[in-house]
Amino acid sequence: MCTIKTRDDVNLYVKDHGTGRPVVLLHGWPLSADTFDDLALAITKAGMRAISYDRRGFGRSEQPYAGYEYDTLGDDLADVMNELDLNDATLIGFSMGGGEVARYLSRHGSSRVSQAVLISSVVPYMLKTDTNPHGVEQKVFDGMAESILKDRPHFWAGFFKDFYGVGLLEKPVSEEVLHWSNHMAMQGGLKATLDCAAAFATTDFRPDLKSFTVPTLILHGTADKTVPIDPTGREAHKGIPGSKLVEYQGAAHGLLATDKEQIASDVLAFITEGVTRDLVDIQSQVA
Numbered sequence: 001m002c003t004i005k006t007r008d009d010v011n012l013y014v015k016d017h018g019t020g021r022p023v024v025l026l027h028g029w030p031l032s033a034d035t036f037d038d039l040a041l042a043i044t045k046a047g048m049r050a051i052s053y054d055r056r057g058f059g060r061s062e063q064p065y066a067g068y069e070y071d072t073l074g075d076d077l078a079d080v081m082n083e084l085d086l087n088d089a090t091l092i093g094f095s096m097g098g099g100e101v102a103r104y105l106s107r108h109g110s111s112r113v114s115q116a117v118l119i120s121s122v123v124p125y126m127l128k129t130d131t132n133p134h135g136v137e138q139k140v141f142d143g144m145a146e147s148i149l150k151d152r153p154h155f156w157a158g159f160f161k162d163f164y165g166v167g168l169l170e171k172p173v174s175e176e177v178l179h180w181s182n183h184m185a186m187q188g189g190l191k192a193t194l195d196c197a198a199a200f201a202t203t204d205f206r207p208d209l210k211s212f213t214v215p216t217l218i219l220h221g222t223a224d225k226t227v228p229i230d231p232t233g234r235e236a237h238k239g240i241p242g243s244k245l246v247e248y249q250g251a252a253h254g255l256l257a258t259d260k261e262q263i264a265s266d267v268l269a270f271i272t273e274g275v276t277r278d279l280v281d282i283q284s285q286v287a
Contacts (some may be wrong), residue, residue: 004053007078008067014053014080018044020105023271025052026077026097028083029200030156030185030193031057035094037255042264044270045095053080055097057192059184070128070203074103081112090271094256095227096200098123100132100234106188117267118254122227124205134230139213141201145194156185162225165252169226172258181254206255209239216243217270219263244270249259 003011011273015033023043025036034053054061057068058077077100089112093101098121105113110152124167128135147155160166160181164173185193218240220233229247237245246266248259255263 004080004083004237006009006056006076008064008069008072009061010056010064010076012052012056012080014028014050014084015040015285016049016084018047020048021271022049022051022086024077024081024086024089024091025050025056026091026093026100027052028060028095028097029196030058030188032182032184034184035061036092037089038260039092039256039264039267042268043271046091046268048271051080051084051086055100055192056198057196060187063189065191066195066229068192069199070099070103071107073100073199074107076100077104078108083252087112088114090117092117092119092267093121093123094119095253096196099200099203100113101207102205102208102211105213110211110214114265115214115216115271116212117219117270118216118223118233119263120224120227120233120238120255121218122200122232124209124239125203126200126227126229127202127204127233132231134228134235136201136228136231141197144197144244148190148193152190152205153182154184156182159226160185160254164258165221165225165254166222166253172252173254177257195197196207205231206235206239212240212243215270216240216244217266218232218243218254219248219266220245221248221253221255221259223250225231226251226253261274 032054036052044136090244091101098118102123125132128137220229
């Protein structure tokens with residue numbers, strides 16, 4: 001573990017394990033880098049280096065008052081990449097973290113990046129508008145913010161049931177996973193939690209898609225109620241030439257816990273088993 005200071009003097013808590021090709025993991029809202037521990041362990045066991053960090057405002061990183069829009073968050077990722085001098089890196093963004101991958105690529109380019117993976121990602125656009133008819137209505141996000149302000153612990157209790165697809169008859173994760181997620185969520189600052197929710201709800205990443213010039217894998221559950229697949233995973237696949245979309249049938253949002261073995265298998269196959277070459281061939285054909 002180490003701490004990296006961003007260009008605006010915010011300390012980010014970083015986990016850096018293993019050796020070899022670097023894989024950088026960007027966590028979802030409102031959690032922390034700990035959600036990537038299972039995947040990070042699989043990556044290090046496969047002979048690579050896993051780097052994950054707590055987003056500013058969350059986990060063990062500092063909680064500044066501002067800086068929760070995606071330009072700053074993308075710059076935070078650039079500061080981590082530069083400080084650790086990472087090259088030939090795979091960027092993996094889960095949920096909100098997919099936006100950091102997109103904004104990093106559009107602001108800083110892909111010279112240090114060889115691959116990208118979007119898992120249950122908010123890219124390219126969550127909000128329902130005339131040009132994004134399958135998106136989520138603004139009133140849903142407004143209701144989330146109101147509930148967080150009214151009683152944050154109570155809101156998380158219900159939120160994570162949808163997040164992991166927990167129903168009356170189906171329990172894809174244990175009660176302990178729900179409690180753990182609630183605890184991580186409460187580690188985040190209230191201002192950071194609200195501002196980041198506004199950022200992932202309203203940021204339009206459609207212009208950023210052209211910056212995905214590296215092979216890209218998209219993994220998304222078809223029953224995701226938190227980040228519906230139609231305006232995100234499927235649209236990202238349409239907008240990123242040569243990308244590969246794997247749909248997890250009937251799966252909810254929290255794939256890192258509900259489908260962790262399959263996620264590890266798909267991610268490692270993409271990184272290590274020639275998918276790069278295949279997708280580069282596809283991209284050249286599309287171009």
